[in-house]
Amino acid sequence: MTDRFAVVLARHPAVMGVEGLCYGQRDVALAEGWERMADGLRTVMQGVGCRILFSSPARRCRMVAERVAQFMDLDLRVDSRLREISFGEWEGRPWNRISRTALDAWAADVSGFTPPGGESGGELRGRVRQFWAELQQGGQSCGVITHGGPLRLLQGMVHGAPGSLLAPAPPLGSVRVIEHGHALFTTGQPEPHIPSRLPLHQERLRSGRPVATVPGGT
Numbered sequence: 001m002t003d004r005f006a007v008v009l010a011r012h013p014a015v016m017g018v019e020g021l022c023y024g025q026r027d028v029a030l031a032e033g034w035e036r037m038a039d040g041l042r043t044v045m046q047g048v049g050c051r052i053l054f055s056s057p058a059r060r061c062r063m064v065a066e067r068v069a070q071f072m073d074l075d076l077r078v079d080s081r082l083r084e085i086s087f088g089e090w091e092g093r094p095w096n097r098i099s100r101t102a103l104d105a106w107a108a109d110v111s112g113f114t115p116p117g118g119e120s121g122g123e124l125r126g127r128v129r130q131f132w133a134e135l136q137q138g139g140q141s142c143g144v145i146t147h148g149g150p151l152r153l154l155q156g157m158v159h160g161a162p163g164s165l166l167a168p169a170p171p172l173g174s175v176r177v178i179e180h181g182h183a184l185f186t187t188g189q190p191e192p193h194i195p196s197r198l199p200l201h202q203e204r205l206r207s208g209r210p211v212a213t214v215p216g217g218t
Contacts, residue, residue, distance in 0.1 A: 006048040006179050007135065007158070008143040011151055012060045013037040013173040020094050024087035024118070027059045037173040038067040044175055045143045051075060052142040054135070056082035061145045068143070081127040084147035088118025110165045121165045128153045128163075139180075 013034040045053070045068065052075045055065035062078060069076035090098055106113040111121040128150045135142065144154075148169030155170070156163025158178050170176065 004180065005139050005141045006050070006177055007141070008041070008045050008048060008050060009151060009154055009158075009170075009176045009178065010041050010064075010143065010145045011148060011170050011172055011174050012056075012058070012064060012145060015060055015172075020096070022087050022090045022093055022095055022098065024091045025058065025084050026091050030060050030063060034064065034173075035067065038064040039071075041143065041145070041175055042068045042071055044177065045074075046072065048141050048177060048179075050141045050143050052077060052138075052140055054079050054082060054131075054142060054144045054146075056080075056084070056146045056150075058083060058147070061147070065145050074143075079131060081131040082144065082146040082150055085121065085124045085149040086118040087115045089116040090118065124149055124165070125153055125162065129157065132157045 012030070014031040015028045016031040018028050041064065050072075053065050053069050053072075054077050055061045057078050057080055061082070065076055065078075068074065095103075102115070106115070111125065114120040114123075132154060135144070146154075149165070151170050152165055152167045153163030155167060155176075
């Protein structure tokens with residue numbers, strides 16, 4: 001273990017065929033062009049020296065992870081704790097076909113409310129917290145590709161906070177680099193290893209000072 005390591009947090013690329021649907025943990029297809037995001041993630045991970053990549057079991061994350069891991073000969077670890085929150089019986093339904101009363105109850109208590117057959121926000125927080133604690137204990141530079149729900153929480157946990165399920169989710173296909181200890185990944189001069197179309201946010205965890213942002217989309 002070392003006190004100098006980086007964590008690359010990534011959200012899977014755009015998906016298709018789900019407009020207006022609640023899909024949660026359902027497997028859905030990636031939209032065309034997802035390979036560009038995967039290749040961009042790979043170059044960022046190479047830049048910070050990652051040798052491990054953690055992925056949600058969902059196909060929309062795992063396909064990206066497998067492409068990156070195969071190219072880099074990485075240790076790929078599929079971790080069920082990185083799954084999106086389960087909406088149970090709601091999954092596959094249009095949001096406008098779900099009871100307004102139920103949605104209001106969920107909005108009033110995002111941590112405690114449990115959709116029928118699903119899981120609560122508190123249960124999601126528990127598994128993500130456990131994953132993050134183990135990752136910190138490992139102290140190795142690594143990548144994590146997951147979903148909006150877990151990333152909402154991880155965005156707070158990287159600063160020692162519990163994270164909020166009501167926080168804005170990072171954009172689809174975006175990448176965030178968190179540095180523990182000294183700088184491991186710099187962008188002080190033009191460098192070809194930063195994909196120009198990959199949304200990238202980088203920060204040093206100890207200082208909390210933003211270092212670099214590359215706007216754009218996949």
